[in-house]
Amino acid sequence: MSALREVLRRMLFMRRFEEAVIALFERGDFEGHYHVYIGQEATALGALDAIPPTDYMYTTHRNHGHLLARGADPTGLMAEILGKVGGLVGGRGGSYHAAWPEGLVPVTSALVAGNIPQAAGTALAIKRKGTDQLVVCWFGDGAVEEGAFYETMNLSAMWKLPVLYLCENNSVPAPYRAMGQYPSSTHAARSLTDVVAPFGIPGHVVDGTDYEAVRQLVTELAARCRQGDGPQFVEARTSRWPGSYGLWPAQTGGPFDVRWVWEPAGAPEEVREWTASSDPIVLLGQRLAAAGQLDPEGLSQLDQEVKGEVATVVEEALAQEDAPAAQTLAHVFADR
Amino acid sequence: MSALREVLRRMLFMRRFEEAVIALFERGDFEGHYHVYIGQEATALGALDAIPPTDYMYTTHRNHGHLLARGADPTGLMAEILGKVGGLVGGRGGSYHAAWPEGLVPVTSALVAGNIPQAAGTALAIKRKGTDQLVVCWFGDGAVEEGAFYETMNLSAMWKLPVLYLCENNSVPAPYRAMGQYPSSTHAARSLTDVVAPFGIPGHVVDGTDYEAVRQLVTELAARCRQGDGPQFVEARTSRWPGSYGLWPAQTGGPFDVRWVWEPAGAPEEVREWTASSDPIVLLGQRLAAAGQLDPEGLSQLDQEVKGEVATVVEEALAQEDAPAAQTLAHVFADR
Amino acid sequence: MPTMTYAEALCQSLLDTCEAEPNLIFIPAAFGGLSPHAKSFAPFYARFRDRIYPAPISEIALCGIGVGAAIAGLRPVIDVLSASFLYQGIAQVVNEAANVHYMTDGKTRCPVIFHAMQGVLPGEAAQHNRCLSAELWNSPGLEIVLPASPEDAAGLWKTAVASPNPTVFMDHQLLMGMTAEVPAHVEPIPFGQARVVRSGRDVTVVATLAVVERAVRAAEQVEASDSISVEVIDPRTLVPFDEETIVQSVRKTGRLVVADETIRSCGVAAEVVARVQERCWGDLKGPIQRVTLPDVPIPFSRPQEAVVAVTPEKIAQAVRLVARYQ
């Protein structure tokens, strides 16, 4: 349980980090489209706590949470989002293409399903080299609409590649999160796990707001995968944060208030229902509180600490120079 | 049964037609890659006898049999294959792109799975117009490896489009033709019909060498499709003709000899096993013979007639002018 | 004449064409993209909801569905959102739609419209900023439409809907808020007729889409600062291409700059150069200059993005350079 308190802290860090990203964007500190991970924090932490840093990871346009959970330097990520010279990829990728090559997150495609065959290719390299690594491949429910997804399922099943496909279905109403079928408006399948079955890939549904459930499932599947059983597919279900409904992320209802853990009804109307039913921070906080592991004061203090850390991250990132104009033409090609 | 005799005659016509195509190619009368339908004749006839000429059809690189079974003018088809001015599409498409716009075969893509979304699009137009037409969409087992196939299954299932997907799996050993699972070396699924199930599309296996079975199944599915039930998927299984194993079609074992109906063991070794187990002409001939509807003399006479017809087709097609150089630049765009 | 934004003018044209053409449908429809002016299309979404098919993220199937639907008599508009996503479906655009009429010896028509937004947007980085004009022009059989003004958007849209051919209609998110006087009833604008955006004597500048406005700004700059008189020409459609208007202009000015947001090598500017040097050799006073994106992916970093961007300043600089030719 005290470990879970640490998980709560990390979720809170992610949340405050992304609230800061929204604020920075609204202030004009960076341009371009971007996506936040709010509401999905438990999924990334649960999954990535189950695999060692020696495994590869591929993420998507919605990568902040994956990178933070993976252990990437928050200042490096913030600097990347701001296009600064100390960004994870030199300020050249921005939020869309934030990656962490040194942490085995080699590159980030922001095209839907762009990363899926790439993950399989890396798994092929692993298999050929005979190490016991695996590849974690994140994508959204939208990727299951792309042909590249199916082609890759077929190939990776045939070649029994060590990939964990972690599909985050972030549009599921709360009651459907844990189990049963859940139809999507843009997919004919009654459940996304059904579509991998014909390829002989085992499909699993998990509540993506439940850190422990995700961690346990991924631990088990990673072991099977490492054993040579071939790919596994997980549909982690979360419910869309109201701030992510529009074309652009918006701090709907204001920043998260830790008091909502005790009193979700106190949240502004726009986010009230979501906070009560679907916010992984609230859900975990309530569990810890019920177990006597968390009190309002403790959480408030945790939050203060985290806010301070995030403030430092923002400050340090903002203090960096923009990625320099002089470097614009560099790295189109690698030197021989 | 006398109707089946006519089917036999049409199959024989297709066979002699394509033997002539091979001979013309070998003689240098046309260039380019091409594909023959030998061994699959019963599938096209069975399916297309079950749908009226008012339905649309999309075919593939292996289109000769589909077009003949559909009722396209054989001389027009032969002229197309030879690049002649009287070809079905003016000698501009050749074997790859033979089509019959006047017969609702609007255009032929020779790219694997190229025609699948097109068929769905035509079905969407039908649905919007509210006629009771449907679209027959032919493709090979290879198309089930392309992402475009899955995307289209999803869309056509969601939109309940009136399409009959007729997948010809022409690489199935004889014992597996009629039923059960059949794995493919380039597909992880145990049966191709499994892959459409998650989309809610009913999948059906049929022995593609059995005219009546195909006809009966397609009749039934066409009715369901017309009724608004949405797409249906058929895997018609045939066994690859030995002449189609190489990179180019080859008249392996010499031209088909009608005496093999009575004595398949008399066929040259290269084609003997296939002739006995998998040649739809032999299989149907034997059924007719067993029912007392066909004797060697009758078949021989039928064959002579057919050969005469094909000879005339070849002669008339060869007598045409090549599609004229002067027209080369025409029809890049339609006039307003 | 009322003043309208590009988005408003295009929306009005959508309304007019939907009214006139019952077979006009949209799979899906995301006009205006992420622009704040996307909301200007509300009247269209409200009135013609039944013409719009929400769709999964399945570019190749959607493009192919457009082909098949057009063949069977609909006027489908396949909206791939950003031109960058067209790569996912491009096989159906350049190797299917483009070939249908030719491969059938003129028997089958395929009047599908592919719609996308194209052009470099701030902060969109390498993968979302692809400009495909050149790839499409390199694929015979497609009409290519790039409207650069509110009236052109409205008028060219009408012609696209009436076209019997596959047409790629690309607008630009940054143009959505551009305002201009637009006739209450916009007439269809024929394809293949360039627009002389601004007349001038000394230098011709050819530009499309968002670059047209930048070329005009450059022209104003150099006129003020260096008394160079610049003619700006927007071909409006790449296919068909109005070579004559450009040739006439270069015969007059003797100097040409081509400014374009496709990547330099084998880009749109290269083609304009190749045609004009052949037609106007004797009239040209010096080599044609190109102002394009360099052969470099688009960086996210703001100062780096500024290095690659096609700007009024760079156009002005090229104009000054060619103006020195005697």
Added chain:
Amino acid sequence: MPTMTYAEALCQSLLDTCEAEPNLIFIPAAFGGLSPHAKSFAPFYARFRDRIYPAPISEIALCGIGVGAAIAGLRPVIDVLSASFLYQGIAQVVNEAANVHYMTDGKTRCPVIFHAMQGVLPGEAAQHNRCLSAELWNSPGLEIVLPASPEDAAGLWKTAVASPNPTVFMDHQLLMGMTAEVPAHVEPIPFGQARVVRSGRDVTVVATLAVVERAVRAAEQVEASDSISVEVIDPRTLVPFDEETIVQSVRKTGRLVVADETIRSCGVAAEVVARVQERCWGDLKGPIQRVTLPDVPIPFSRPQEAVVAVTPEKIAQAVRLVARYQ
């Protein structure tokens, strides 16, 4: 020096590189295509069977698998057979592979090789004859290799395998049977060094792949018939592009013809024209001529195909035209 076919020389290079580079793998491998010389690759298939992955018809996944495998240390060769089929997977080539190194600020390398056969083949009609050189050149981040001789095939292949960058290696089915003397041990040929295939004084002809040989035949014709001395230059790689060798040649001859099998508009020839007119304005005696496929899909009919084809006769005609410039 032994005489070898293009196929034999390339096969020998495959054997050498597989021997030297244990991470070199092939998904799938169909060297020589439908050419009768495909059988020359038998030694490679026999010896390195464990390096070859048979694969389904899944171009976009295979191209993406190449990207991911290269990132993790393999040297994957993704064989899409015909360049025409590259459209199905091109999103992973031009918008993923090409961007990896740049988007990661030089931290991640992606040394994948995409292999395809490119060029117009008799009777292959509209959809199987697509030439993608121009589209690829319009996509920064890709090395593009077009070997036109047995030795170049062997030597450039070695350099491709050693490259740290994504590389598109395109050979031509019609060249597979071409014979020439080839050193017993072929050295890697650096990218970005054009080959002066034939020296001449009056006219420069630039050509790639199968067109190089046709340019040489044209040169021989016009030398015999009109005493025009023609220099033929094969850039061998489009990226990097050896502009200098071409510029030097044009400075000498003052006349240029670019012959290429990509479609005319925004094709490879357009880019060469745009660069050379800028660099060599004062040296050029007249406009540069292009001999390309016209903006028309490739027809099946033999006489129609002949109308669009890039032939020695058409090259010779263009050479005669520019030779008249004084």
